[in-house]
Amino acid sequence: QxxxxxxxxxxxxxxxxLRLSCAASGRTYSSYVLGWFRQAPGKEREFVAWSGGSITxxxxxxxxxxxxxxxxxxxxxLAMNRLKPEDTGVYYCAAGLRGSTVAAYYNYWGQGTQVxxxx
Numbered sequence: 001q002x003x004x005x006x007x008x009x010x011x012x013x014x015x016x017x018l019r020l021s022c023a024a025s026g027r028t029y030s031s032y033v034l035g036w037f038r039q040a041p042g043k044e045r046e047f048v049a050w051s052g053g054s055i056t057x058x059x060x061x062x063x064x065x066x067x068x069x070x071x072x073x074x075x076x077x078l079a080m081n082r083l084k085p086e087d088t089g090v091y092y093c094a095a096g097l098r099g100s101t102v103a104a105y106y107n108y109w110g111q112g113t114q115v116x117x118x119x
Contacts, residue, residue: 051067083115086117
């Protein structure tokens with residue numbers, strides 16, 4: 001199985017930047033695609049990006065957010081630039097066997113990290 005721990009959330013002004021980290025561990029973590037989802041207050045969880053053999057971004061963050069992974073593949077980063085108030089929410093790291101924009105395809109989830117963007 002895979003264990004996931006997110007970090008790096010916080011409070012930032014609109015137009016600012018944050019970088020989130022997702023640390024993965026477990027015997028088979030290197031076989032998994034890692035993805036980012038977020039959930040804003042009163043809204044459903046939504047796809048942000050995933051990183052595996054390729055990288056896919058949601059249209060809402062394309063051009064502003066960048067996903068990367070370290071050389072060992074055990075840490076995934078989400079660099080968030082030109083942040084907007086609508087980016088506010090709890091950001092979750094997830095692991096699955098294939099890249100998908102659908103949360104149900106991911107088998108493991110981290111605890112989440114809060115991102116708040118003030119106007």
